[in-house]
Amino acid sequence: MAIIEISCAEVWREISNYLDGEISAELRERMAAHFKVCAHCTAVLEGTQNVVRLLGDGRVFQVPEGFSKRLYKKIFTR
Amino acid sequence: MTELRIPASEAGLIERARRGDREAFYELLRPCERMVYATALSVLKNPADAEEVSQEAVLKAFTGLKRFRADARFSTWLVQITYNEAIMRLRKARAHLYESLDERPEGGDGNLSPRDFADWQPIPSELLEKEEIRQAVHDAINSLSPAYREVLVLRDLQHLSIKETMTILGVSETSVKTRLHRARLQLRDALAPGLDGCWVRGGPYRKVRAW
Numbered sequence: 001m002a003i004i005e006i007s008c009a010e011v012w013r014e015i016s017n018y019l020d021g022e023i024s025a026e027l028r029e030r031m032a033a034h035f036k037v038c039a040h041c042t043a044v045l046e047g048t049q050n051v052v053r054l055l056g057d058g059r060v061f062q063v064p065e066g067f068s069k070r071l072y073k074k075i076f077t078r
Numbered sequence: 079m080t081e082l083r084i085p086a087s088e089a090g091l092i093e094r095a096r097r098g099d100r101e102a103f104y105e106l107l108r109p110c111e112r113m114v115y116a117t118a119l120s121v122l123k124n125p126a127d128a129e130e131v132s133q134e135a136v137l138k139a140f141t142g143l144k145r146f147r148a149d150a151r152f153s154t155w156l157v158q159i160t161y162n163e164a165i166m167r168l169r170k171a172r173a174h175l176y177e178s179l180d181e182r183p184e185g186g187d188g189n190l191s192p193r194d195f196a197d198w199q200p201i202p203s204e205l206l207e208k209e210e211i212r213q214a215v216h217d218a219i220n221s222l223s224p225a226y227r228e229v230l231v232l233r234d235l236q237h238l239s240i241k242e243t244m245t246i247l248g249v250s251e252t253s254v255k256t257r258l259h260r261a262r263l264q265l266r267d268a269l270a271p272g273l274d275g276c277w278v279r280g281g282p283y284r285k286v287r288a289w
Contacts, residue, residue: 015259016259016263017255020258051266051269052262055215055230055234060235063112067129068108070133071132074137075100075107
């Protein structure tokens, strides 16, 4: 069965949901077909995916030096 | 079979902490420290304020532990308390400037066009060892509007589910998804030039097409 084409604008709207698996199987299929032929949308998809990966990396957000120690002190001296 | 939501050790620690065992509470807390701090920072932006609020939130959790119900994860409960504390601090500090949560930018129908289409290579892992890169990511996150930043931090930094994020922020599923979507695309726009160009390849940023 032919896949109904989808516009770039529609694809952008759903990029985030696509990454999270928060879309229907039918839409996923249409988007996947679009990514195969559209370099721009693929670039947006990969860039967004990179951002998500980047944020998920524990090294991006670190607690300040001594944070844990000060927290410990706070708990025990209140 | 009922799903066991809390690992036995965590349940044991909670029980001990409820009886006032501070060591047990601290042990319970350790794996959540980063989450607590990142949550406070996402609201307040300022590291010193974020640490102070983290401490207050943790104390509040300790004294309020009997109200903790086992149908939530301890970490999510703690993040919720931290978020509320941080919002309260923000309200107090900027009472006259504060925009209510309902007035914060949402608007539109979820349309947000990516600004450019540079094609990204996977980010080399060692890049994150560089302080300047981490700083750039922090700056980009801080440049987002609060509503977007908070969702982003809960979902992509702390890997909370959509449902947990809805509960903590008190917003609808659609709001979580729309805000996350915009936050991610804005962050991509903010970071793409550095990551695609000078940081990764040492060359200038290459725009594929300006549309």
